[in-house]
Amino acid sequence: MPARSRRYWSAVGLTFGVIGIDQISKWLIQRCCERLVIINPAVAFSLPVPLWGVLVAFIVLLGVLVFAWRSWPETKPISRAWATGLLAGGALSNLIDRFVFGGVRDFIDLRVWPMFNLADLALSLGVILLLWYAFRPSRTSHATQGDQPRPRGTH
Numbered sequence: 001m002p003a004r005s006r007r008y009w010s011a012v013g014l015t016f017g018v019i020g021i022d023q024i025s026k027w028l029i030q031r032c033c034e035r036l037v038i039i040n041p042a043v044a045f046s047l048p049v050p051l052w053g054v055l056v057a058f059i060v061l062l063g064v065l066v067f068a069w070r071s072w073p074e075t076k077p078i079s080r081a082w083a084t085g086l087l088a089g090g091a092l093s094n095l096i097d098r099f100v101f102g103g104v105r106d107f108i109d110l111r112v113w114p115m116f117n118l119a120d121l122a123l124s125l126g127v128i129l130l131l132w133y134a135f136r137p138s139r140t141s142h143a144t145q146g147d148q149p150r151p152r153g154t155h
Contacts, residue, residue: 018089
């Protein structure tokens with residue numbers, strides 16, 4: 001399987017995996033301990049935003065993801081696909097909650113941080129990984145013009 005195809009299916013699989021795990025965890029917690037789940041109509045850090053604002057933000061996020069995905073060269077590692085899958089899965093799972101429940105179901109309460117869920121965790125981790133990849137120096141940036149990067153596993 002070509003590298004781009006492998007990265008694509010890894011991102012798609014992780015996206016649906018995050019959605020499934022998040023939705024199942026919310027269902028289980030809500031079924032077992034309904035009082036632990038809150039429906040949060042706001043967005044990140046409980047900031048109020050109307051539904052049209054959420055939709056616009058989601059469309060912009062989707063556009064950025066598609067642009068980033070299409071602009072990555074063939075040689076980029078598969079872990080960038082994982083970051084994209086985490087981000088997309090978290091965003092889509094919370095969007096499902098917004099349409100079905102009128103807000104996001106949050107159930108993790110650390111007492112020192114606003115309540116959140118597994119989709120928020122996946123989304124945050126995806127953003128952190130994408131930012132890390134965007135700002136870290138590439139392995140070939142230190143090579144001179146005539147140097148070729150060595151394949152992995154060679155010394």
